[in-house]
Amino acid sequence: MLSVTPGAIQRRPTKESGMKTRRAGVANAARAWCAVALLLFTTLARAELVGPVVAILDGDTIDVLVDRQPIRVRLAQIDAPEKRQAFGTRARQTLAGLVFRQSVTVEEAGRDRYGRVIGTVYVSGVSVNAQMVELGMAWVYRRYAKDSVLFELERQAQADKRGLWADPDPVAPWEYRHNKRARSAS
Secondary structure (H helix, E strand, O other), X not given: OOOOOOOOOOOOOOHHHHHHHHHHHHHHHHHHHHHHHHHHHHHHHOXXXXXXXXXXXXXOEEXXXXXXXXXXXXXXXXXXXXXXXXXXXXXXXHHHHHHEOOEEEXXXXXEOOOOOEEEEEEEOOEEHHHHHHHOOOOEEOOOOOOOHHHHHHHHHHHHOOOHHHHOOOOOOHHHHHHXXXXXXXX
């Protein structure tokens, strides 16, 4: 007597099973394409910009010339005093001393709501963002900061009363902007 186990019998492919195979092949191809697209997007999202700094707008915003086009860059994870705020001019001057007419590399982290590139700026491999905090010319932007080193640099600058920390009552830029909006709304 011949015993047959379930599933051991090979069936002839039907039109329906052939369509399932083709659909599975198309789905696999689509998944592969999506994976490649995601990889490319991730690579582009972490792009680097290289060029000379052609303008300093304030203590945390610069223009970098890339392919003969100025690209506005907002230094990531830090917030410098506003132009009309105490230490605003000194922060801008300090940033200019660090980067103006220097070739910089910007490690892009994204874009803000104004279309500016958000990034970490390097001169000769040294983070300008960290230097600004270390010199007491910028706060760590707590809302966006992820780098624990920046918090330690800020703590040291504050303890040594460097830069804006020499002020007996320094006001964080985000508080200054909030207060300014509240005053203008009144």
